[in-house]
Amino acid sequence: MTPLEEILRDLIRREGPIPFRRFMELALYHPEHGYYRRGRDPFGRAGDYFTAEQLQPVYGFLMAAGIEALWKALGEPADFAVVELGAGRAEMAPAFARWRYVPVEFGRASLPDSIVGVVFANEFFDALPVEQAVRRGGGWRLMRVDWNGARFVWIEGEPVGSVLEAYLERFHPSAEEGAIAEVHLEGLAWLERVARRLRRGFLVVVDYGYTVRELARYPGGTLMSYRRHRASEDVLAEPGERDITALVPFYVLEEHGAACGLRTLRLERLARFLLAAAEGAGLESFLREADEGERLRRRLQLKTLLVGFGESFRVLVQARSEREGAQ
Numbered sequence: 001m002t003p004l005e006e007i008l009r010d011l012i013r014r015e016g017p018i019p020f021r022r023f024m025e026l027a028l029y030h031p032e033h034g035y036y037r038r039g040r041d042p043f044g045r046a047g048d049y050f051t052a053e054q055l056q057p058v059y060g061f062l063m064a065a066g067i068e069a070l071w072k073a074l075g076e077p078a079d080f081a082v083v084e085l086g087a088g089r090a091e092m093a094p095a096f097a098r099w100r101y102v103p104v105e106f107g108r109a110s111l112p113d114s115i116v117g118v119v120f121a122n123e124f125f126d127a128l129p130v131e132q133a134v135r136r137g138g139g140w141r142l143m144r145v146d147w148n149g150a151r152f153v154w155i156e157g158e159p160v161g162s163v164l165e166a167y168l169e170r171f172h173p174s175a176e177e178g179a180i181a182e183v184h185l186e187g188l189a190w191l192e193r194v195a196r197r198l199r200r201g202f203l204v205v206v207d208y209g210y211t212v213r214e215l216a217r218y219p220g221g222t223l224m225s226y227r228r229h230r231a232s233e234d235v236l237a238e239p240g241e242r243d244i245t246a247l248v249p250f251y252v253l254e255e256h257g258a259a260c261g262l263r264t265l266r267l268e269r270l271a272r273f274l275l276a277a278a279e280g281a282g283l284e285s286f287l288r289e290a291d292e293g294e295r296l297r298r299r300l301q302l303k304t305l306l307v308g309f310g311e312s313f314r315v316l317v318q319a320r321s322e323r324e325g326a327q
């Protein structure tokens with residue numbers, strides 16, 4: 001039994017079945033035993049999964065070129081900063097070193113009060129704890145996690161409260177009986193936080209996710225767990241030992257962003273964003289400048305970025321103007 005299994009089991013014994021958001025929050029972010037807090041490196045070959053950020057230096061080169069275009073669009077301000085939400089190992093630091101780089105992460109920096117520049121979030125929103133609900137009799141019921149004596153199990157709880165109900169009616173209006181949906185209140189809170197602090201500039205979100213038209217593909221919800229490069233739909237097993245993610249509903253970020261002053265400029269596949277960024281950025285000479293082994297490595301990274309990550313990831317760019325920011 002993992003230390004977190006014990007903690008969660010005792011919590012459920014004391015309080016009864018807990019909402020999934022609480023389970024995910026503790027599984028990932030318990031200060032001592034949470035997946036992202038226990039000092040073990042989850043990234044890379046020896047870890048549980050790769051992100052695009054591990055494909056350095058090519059991802060850094062291309063993303064920095066994309067951000068350079070945003071810096072120019074803003075009039076090349078001298079106080080331009082790149083604030084990265086959930087920076088992990090801060091792998092983008094060398095690529096973003098030409099600007100002030102602020103890696104927001106537990107035990108590192110927190111979100112600055114006033115930002116001119118880009119708030120960058122790579123696989124951040126998909127790691128935020130979500131609530132889960134099931135459509136029943138025209139309403140929604142909260143999904144809770146119970147302990148059955150041997151393992152954690154899902155149970156259908158009470159009807160959701162008014163905040164979750166409003167979210168679900170707004171973003172899942174046509175859900176059918178039995179459909180499962182996630183509620184991204186934490187994601188909305190981060191959007192609001194960014195909108196308040198971003199004086200002038202852009203929010204750039206890179207993540208796995210879906211549009212409103214793709215919503216129907218996920219009647220069972222989108223939760224997944226990852227361990228040692230294997231994906232599983234069982235997100236309740238081995239808490240603290242596995243990553244847990246929920247696909248990002250880009251249309252929710254767009255709609256809620258618009259309501260708090262973040263206007264969508266682009267939502268596109270990562271490959272398209274990176275190819276546009278590469279134009280005029282000197283990619284060919286960057287690929288050629290290294291020795292032979294490194295040249296091959298860079299070409300393979302480019303291929304993985306364009307064909308693998310590039311097809312499954314999207315980039316959402318939202319703008320915050322000074323006028324909209326003045327509240």
Ligand SMILES: C[S@@+](CC[C@H](N)C(=O)[O-])C[C@H]1O[C@@H](n2cnc3c(N)ncnc32)[C@H](O)[C@@H]1O
Nearest residue numbers: 036051053086087088104105106122123124127
């Ligand atoms: C999936 S990882 C992505 C890391 C990195 N951006 C990458 O793409 O390799 C999500 C990161 O977000 C961080 N994170 C989640 N919630 C956070 C919060 N409230 N404050 C700071 N960091 C947070 C986690 O600790 C974790 O490092």
